[in-house]
Amino acid sequence: MMIVRIILEENQYNPASQMFVLGAEAIQEIRSLRETNSCVEIFARPALGDAILRKQLAEREARENALLARDLDRQLEIALRDAGAKKALIPGATRGLCDEFAWDENTGDFYVCDKDDKFVPSPTGSGYKTVEELVTEFAAKPENADFFGTAK
DSSP states (O other), X not given: OOEXXXXXXXXXXXXXXXXXXXXXXXXXXXXXXXXXXXXXXXXXXXXXXXXXXXXXHHHHHHHHHHHHHHHHHHHHHHHHHHTTOOGGGHHHHHHHHGGGEEEETTTTEEEXXXXXXXXXXXXXXXXXXXXXXXXXXXXXXXXXXXXXXXXX
């Protein structure tokens, strides 16, 4: 019995179907080898497999980051609305405040972070400063009174 190894190349990979595509000539050769009781091993080059996995991982990380950003925007919008912010100014405020936060993998929440990306302690002394706590502080500052419609 003869063992035949077929190594698939990168140009034979179709990302849409996530499958390798073989030409008619290669398929015919595989069929003829099987008829002679040959063992046919087909595998992709390791570097190609790694590249595919890295690409898929990068796509999933990008999707996760987009979902996290949307979740933070939503939390900020709710907190600003609850604090009495003018509706027309909320989208701009969420964009401006988003940079103040970091995602905590351990708790699954966003917390205020400093310039060194360290979480800022909560003013209540329990845990870290939350979205609601930052918005409450933001609303209490006199320079932000026009934003909340409380200017005098």
